Amino acid sequence: MRTDLRTPTATATEHHGTVVDDAVELFEGVYSSHDINIGRAVSEGFSYRYRAVGDDRVTTATSAVAAHRWGTINPGRQYTLAWATGPGMVLDADRRDPITMQPNVPVTYPAGRPFVFDAAPAVQHVVRFDADFLESVSAALRGDLPGPLDLRTTAAQDALPALRRTIAGAAATLWDPAAPPSVRDTQHRRIAEAVLAAFDQTPPSGVAAAGHGAVRAAQEWIAANAHRPLTTADVCRVTGLSARGLQAAFHRAGATSPMQFLRDVRLHRIRTTLEAADPTTTTVAEVARAWGFAHLGRFAGTYAGAFGERPSATLQRRVTPRTDQPPSSAPTASTTT
Secondary structure (H helix, E strand, O other): OEEEEEEOOOEEEEEEEEEHHHHHHHHHOOOOOOOOOEEEEEEOOOOOEEEEOOOOOOOEEEEEEOOEEOOOOOOOOEEEEEEOOOEEEOOOOOOOOOOEOOOOOOOOOOOOOEEEEEEEEEEEEEEEEEHHHHHHHHHHHHHOOOOOOEEOOOOOHHHHHHHHHHHHHHHHHHOOOOOOEEEHHHHHHHHHHHHHHHHHHHOOOOOOOOOOOHHHHHHHHHHHOOOOOOOOHHOOOOOOHHHHHHHHHHHOOOOOOOOHHHHHHOOOHHHHHHHHHHOOOOOOOHHHHOOOOOHHHHHHHHHHHOOOHHHHHHHHHEEEEEEEEOOOOOOOOOOOO
């Protein structure tokens, strides 16, 4: 069963039922997946429910499946905060360093790539952030350019109390599709800032940017959209400047050209990705292509010129995976329901 309630401010969606195939179809849609699996139901019989309220920036959702389930989640351009009411949910279940969720302890889902999960029956709560929104908030807090975030798996312990208070304080607004847009926007930013305070460990971008004005605005837009195919015409369209005017503005600011700036941003994003990647499952070629470098030989030379080492050397430097699992005695988190 499904009910959609639409308002000018947000959308609320509810699903529930007792048919396994309906649940599979639902969660494959929610997780952009093609291989959600649901196993044997608990003794009371199979049932599922899902409720979500959100807009194009933030969505809050809660789900319960009365059966073991497993499969792949593709987060796309989203960052997800999650916590489950019971034990038995594992993220990156097929990797050497899986993330075992402790009951009521918030974690962030792996971002920027599909990942495998395995979950026992439990209620799970999530807050999903549009990537552009959370990256822009992070950039403003750090005084840097927007870009992909490096979120630790588990929260910094000293930031957990503030995170819980913020989630509890924002719950009424997040779950109300009729909340005024200005109120939703305020709560979105508060919870985004609390999540970043608890999880964000993004290093500096390493890219020099202009201090203010139209050039800085253009650079921030380029950095936020560096994962997309961009041209000078795209930047002109956003800034309202002609190609000649754009080039002149960058020159007056002492900045490199817009396309050189885009290349620099992409090179630094690739370096950050390679430094954190597992060399047994990641290749330089796939990372380079993801950031728009089609000619791998030319890319390797450009990378070496910028950083003094081949990209393969950066990738191989990661010897052991990072582990930041919470202790079993970690304090519990408040829920939004």
